[in-house]
Amino acid sequence: MRIDSIWARLTGAFALILAWCFQAAPALAQDEAGRANAVTAPAATASAPRPAIWLLSRGDTKIYLFGTVHILPPELQWRSAALDRVIGEADELVLEIAADEMEQPDPAALQAMMLGKTAPLEWRVSPNRRAALRAMVADSGLQPLMLDQMQTWAATMTLSVAQLVAGHAEDGSIEEAMANMSGAEDALTAAFRERGKPISGVETVGEQMSFFGSMSFTAQREMLEEMVDAHASGAGAAFDPNESGWVSGDVESIAEEMRAMNPDLYDALLTRRNAAWTDWLIARLERPGTVLFAVGAGHLAGEHSVQAMLEARGFTVARID
Template sequence: MEAQDHALEAERRGHGAGLWRKGDAGSTAVDVGGAGGFGGRIMLKRLIVPLAALLLSSCSLLGEDADPALWVVKDEDTTIYLFGTIHVLKPGMNWFDEGIREAFDASDEVVLEIARPDPNAIAALTAQLGTRGGPPFAPEVDAAARDLGMPEGAIDKQEPWLAAITLNQLAVTKAGYCNAQGVEAALSDAAEDAGKPVKALESARGQLMLFDGLPGAAQSAMLDATVKALPGTKARLDRFVAAWAKGDAESVGAEMNRTAQAAPEVAEALITRRNARFADWVAARMDQPGTVFFAVGAGHLAGRGSVQDLLGEKGLTVERVVY
């Protein structure tokens, strides 16, 4: 999940948007490198689905209250709230209130995986890293792409990692989820409105390089797993979002563990190593006074080897915030 979520996160801030889009009149067009976007933070934001969080549209409106999980680590002069984000939601889900809003309002600064990137720059970078001239993918890959509205052969112009993200993006959109409704976008807007500084843990280029740097076999495995998982996209994403909305960290963690088992090499690059870097950042930040709202993909705060687990190994106490 977090794997594609990252891809999506990168997208969420503006990454993959221009790779594939629908024309104004409902026609489809391959636009590798066009403006738009995977949203900005890869997310990293799915082999399977919740990692998915690319630029999405065609969302249906509904209303639903959500109370996602929130944690805190603090000492005498430093408080850091840990919040797990999700890169795609359906319009109308009310999560930015109560305890989440109180923690955000009390914070001096906001820390996200990646700051809002320039969509045009992201599109150009994605085109640079994500296009290829190799042989066509297996027939089932092209069939899946056609089923999701892409012209025959269009998917073959993309690197395997990007093809996986593109297919997942289209499937997530078809399921009724919208990247524009993602948590990071709301946090960025709120920080800007409140005049709070926003710090980025990573760059858009760095997140895309996580995918591009995967060995060929790992990329192919990612694409194969994505194609096989497409029929169950809506059910999995519904399940993941429902768990997140209820603050059910155990279920989110179980999904992350399943994803890691299905693609260990991808999980190592996109989750495990980054969890270690995020935990190091939090531990170092505890040496400075102030209150921080630290928001990263929900998959980093769930499952074995989560950021909380690693902070505990460093002697820091992480507590769940009850609200």
């Protein structure tokens, strides 16, 4: 299982955490046009991009569901004509976390990542994995002491993001690579701000952190060990959204990856959050308007997807692209 691609599809805090660890927030707060151009620059692809879009509607309310990836290489061309039409039609954008909060998160929420003490990260894996973990930390560019002071889930996520970004760092500079990468949310935020349309979030940073914190220590340790094993086996090469099925709209490939998750992680990151978002979407149908609801692609794939939960409650969700 690719831990980095799981994070990239499921949590908006993914990019935020590495920016905080490297103190790279100023670099990430680049101008809106720069962000939009960075993630839509031409790239060689086998066919035109068609990331999946669905429609939930009732009466004079339309809600488009779009699955995002939270960190993308700058050269990737992923926006489709259908998505651009939806952007033009929608009255508002709803993300996992509102853009303003992502740019200026509550420091207290970020402190939820910390242990409140120092406990060497290598003590949290089996002895036979410790050398591999030390090598992974050394390659990451992160400070070992910082990781030792983090919750296990937070250290795992931070190393995963560093690994993903390092795969796209041509000159070996993770900080520079991070500054050059952005996610689908960045481009959508820029497009809606340019049009003067409102942007909000369905969760806060603090709420996302609480989902991670609810996982058992055993589940967090297993997650860390899975990441170390993947890195040691060479399975930690740069995550490629083209190969993963996201750009082409291959939702089943995404679903298969979600099914491989640790059960506790699956419940914390996917099932419980999807249930809450399903309630939010049903309530939003009571008000008129057209909404683009853009959340991690993993939430819109598989038998516990938002669409499946909506359909189980009697609503029809139609894929339009």
